Amino acid sequence: MTETQTKTEITFEDFKSEVLNDYKIARISRECSLLGRKEVLTGKAKFGIFGDGKEVPQLALAKAFRIGDFRSGYYRDQTFMMANGQLSIQQFFAGLYGHTDLAHDPMSAGRQMGGHFATHSLDENGNWNNLTKQKNSSADISPTAGQMPRLLGLAQASKIYRNVAGLEDFTNFSNQGNEVAWGTIGNASTSEGLFFETINAAGVLQVPMVLSVWDDEYGISVHARHQTTKENISEVLKGFQREQGTNGYEIMTVKGWDYPSLVATYEKASEITREQHIPIIIHVTELTQPQGHSTSGSHERYKNEERLAWEREFDCLLQMRSWLLENNIASAKELDSIDSDLKKEVLEGKKAAWTAFIAPMKEELNELVAVLNSIASLSNNEVFIEKIAADLAAIKEPIRKEILIAARKALRLVVHENGKHQLGTWIKSYSEKIQPKFSSHLFSQSAKNVLQSKEVAPSYNETAEEVDARLVLRDNFDAIFNKYPEALIFGEDAGNIGDVNQGLEDMQEKYGDLRVADAGIREATIIGQGIGMAMRGLRPIAEIQYLDYLLYAIQIMSDDLATLQYRTQGRQKAPLIIRTRGHRLEGIWHSGSPMGMIVNAVRGIHVLVPRNMTKAAGFYNTLLESDEPALVIECLNGYRLKEKMPNNLGEFKTPIGLVETIKQGTDITIVSYGSTLRIVAQAATELQEVGIDCEIIDAQSLLPFDINHDCVKSIMKTNRLLIVDEDVPGGASAYLLQQIIDEQNGYQYLDSRPQTLTSKAHRPAYGTDGDYFSKPSVEDIFEKVYAIMHEAKPNKYPSLY
Ligand SMILES: Cc1ncc(C[n+]2csc(CCOP(=O)(O)OP(=O)(O)O)c2C)c(N)n1
């Protein structure tokens, strides 16, 4: 035997031990699923969705998955996580119970139901870990196929790192783009639009992505014949197969119970995609669901006896066991002993998880019982409080809801007594301690969160000329691409022509077609592409051509991007910038301003509404220094208006969360944003002519809004409030009203009813008249303000009508 042979060949014993280790992992995973279901049925956990029936292919996936790779998958992947050593038995059960401590449930600290997996890209301070030194799983989400858009971006990042110059120092994120993004999806979820959109986009982009379809023929109760043409997704996708001289995919099919073929298939896929950056689909067929879809139902209701018998026979674990026996890799005795040992191991892990889950709550309960007993003895309601304390103490396995209910009920009984202070203080400090377990990290809590950013005003040469405003944006993007090699932009028409309004004119020529790129018409995956790339250390700017078409992307923004920090308790982030343009132009689909819909759907993403291009450019500069996702909406009718060209391009920063008073006044405060401000300003000029002095506040930033509470300070002076926007009635104007009246306590300074002026409820009609009769006009604003002043001072301002 030569020396090289010794290194590459493994002995039978090594092979056997590796295969048996695989078998053991799969068996542990199965046992966890079986016991997990029991935990739900006995009431210890609320809901269970498990990976039983999908174990064996995940062993093969785990073998091909290298350090630095990324996964974007779904709730069946527990065996894969276990094979990576990233999900212990105890952690599996901690997740099932909803343990709120990240040390116990590293996937989401109890925020997500079990079966939603994640690894930590960030340390406890929100700083990046070295992602090339760990196996990475982007955090799962429940909406079927919702993992697909992000998968595209995770794969695209490798392509960027391999091919874009200037990223040599980004060694924490990539080793020359050698990382593969591995996706998993259920067969039925391939019916979703997001699936097909992603498949097409990855075929166009040619990125290192391997997508596994776990095919068990069902999506809950619905059979493949209702889901998939020809009942066969790989058959249907055949047109995507690459051929001589074309782009496209490698498509592979393999049976989910055939361990050696699975291992070979995944190895081959890994090699091809890693080297050539070709996307691959692996259709894994003949999988089963031994316990049905989830703990919510039983599959005997919708599978016939023949199918159930087949599932029993072709259970991938049973098949793996037969293979081990048939090939004399292990004896039945050896396998039986593995099986019985691991049963004990799983039971012990489960018990440990439960004890750890309950222990802190027991302590908290005891603490409260002591407080209750101490106030009871001094209370007129002693008997009642003692009863509450005794009932509480009798709960053997308490949850926090029960503890807090008891405390809050008892508080009412001592409202007239001294005891209320002790109990009230306890409740407050308990809530302060517990609430963050459920509510922290909606936004970044790192030193780079947007609120840390300081304003830098644009500065101008004395001779600075007024130019078309799009040039301010363009030259600022130029400065950005110069300053940040990791910054890149892509969208429909963003590349070759430099966006529909020329804000990126000549940028592709200068920075190449990977950094300034055209994208297909596919808004959801444009966002997903951005999410995935941002999760791998790049600074993507995803462009959505018009605000009206953000609707196609709002689902993925809401479900994935907005929840990312929250659902990982701050251990993953995607500081994606979404650039779009909107508000006033022409017609039903080119002039919408659905800001209420947006601000309510994307809590977790900042929403910025600059009134001009200098403000917009300043927002991009701020965001690039921060680590949070944001949506920036430029004014569609503002690109050709004149603005002075600043001389500190790429450096000036518009602050986030601050309003700006753009006109001082004493009679009424008008709050508005975006394109409407110009109309408000015109109305204010005309109102001045009749002696009404308006104060105009530009909201600038809807999420977060007015963190310094400047609006209420203005109302203290004017005592009147009007909110003007182009959204539907009750849209973003209602949100602003809630913020100012409720959050800022503005109601107490008002002498007139606070009002809103918005567009009509319908979409704006086409043409100049369509605009005039659909959206608030200068005259509408004039008359609205005048009417408010008339009501206050009827003699000075006699009624107009
Ligand atoms: C958008 C969306 N619609 C519906 C659901 C409810 N749902 C959860 S899983 C599932 C079936 C998925 O089947 P499949 O993709 O085949 O995965 P499997 O569970 O069979 O592995 C459905 C309909 C959901 N989570 N998201």
Ligand SMILES: [Mg+2]
């Ligand atoms: Mg299925």
